[in-house]
Amino acid sequence: MTGFDRRKALTLGAGALGALALGVSPAQAASWQLRWSPTPAKDGLNAFEGLEDDRSHSHPGVKHIYTEGDHWRFDMHTQDRDGSDRQRNECKGMRGDGKTYPILKDTTWRIQYQAFWPSELTATTSFTHIAQMKVSDVGPPLFTLTPRAKGPKGGVLTIDGDSGGGRDLADYAPLQNKWIDVLFELKASHSGYLRVQIKNGSTVVHDSRKNADLWRDKNYLKPKWGVYRSIKSSGLKNCYQLIRNYQSYQLV
Template structure:
């Protein structure tokens, strides 16, 4: 179904406001709540519209716009991205290569059937999921990105989620400012966040100016971090934005191990 047509039909039925939080876990099925009728002459309040909630059992890897799984064929015959139970699993081995000095096994973008969900200029989105990072997914002195927001085929990421080895293992967000310099935001100690399921949330407005990025990490009922920045450039005047998940790391750090990342319960909402 065409995405715009689908949205227009939902809006006509008055279902757009009730999708947030209205999902049965793992089913990929939205439960819409009723919406009060707008007052004459007043615009209806903005609401979060759910566009993407893939079910690994039925959507499989078609949940993504594409995969970057050992593009150099450095580990022949081995799949690095696949469905594992109710999760998507991203494997990385020390022998894997994506160029001479780095490794990359990532999914990119969001797909529902034949529709690719593209994040456009000045749009506001919220992307949520649950992540599991084992002890073997170590913080490194060079880059190890476990999430990226990028413009296809244009430069580096607009922001990343990155475990970094400083005086201790630390989880950071790296954002790109208007002058193309990076800002590092230290979120929390990384080790206590490993070997458990965490809730991750990104909320952002994709704008050159007036944009913002909010990040939230929860460990069960405990909020580990909930912060935001406006010191970030969230648009390039070409193409569209798309998220990437997996492992993308430099080989120029010591202590690299065979490892993986698990992700489940993907959701993507747009403020409409």
């Protein structure tokens, strides 16, 4: 055996021993598998498990969630209501090829997409959620993506919630009126974690990971997107959010 062959054998052996020490054979190494990648033209609103579009019928005859070219559009008008003190026009869940993709216990997912937040979608003193992770019929969201009116630069994009939250991600104004890459990576477990990455073009403006309890012992996790905001903030405007290039991967 040549010196190169001996070094190669030692390297391969060390890798196999390391995998065995972790209880995983080399052939069983986990990888990210694409589960959900809808397009507006093919899937339309069937890309989602459900819609919450003006449930209070406050704006009759108006559709607030629809496709437009290469993206989905979520409109919000100042007159829209979802109850007496808030507004909600959101989609929820992931669906494709006639089936739903639930985020089940102890599974790990990476969900990424591009979002467009116009100037009219303002950072507010009360809540304005532009993405959420929810469990049906179980209390508040696990986490939310929220532009908040704080600081001197037109607000801060934050991750809030009772799990994995409490992080300022980036100044909000520089992320508006352009396509921004958003990535959530999470493990749905009591001993889970949440990673959040925000990219402005080729620049990573935030990338962090935090341990979090991301399981509620009931149902399953489902992402939500759109506009869900309190009417208690001043200066609310007619606004919208655009989203394109949804992709969800499961670690298997």
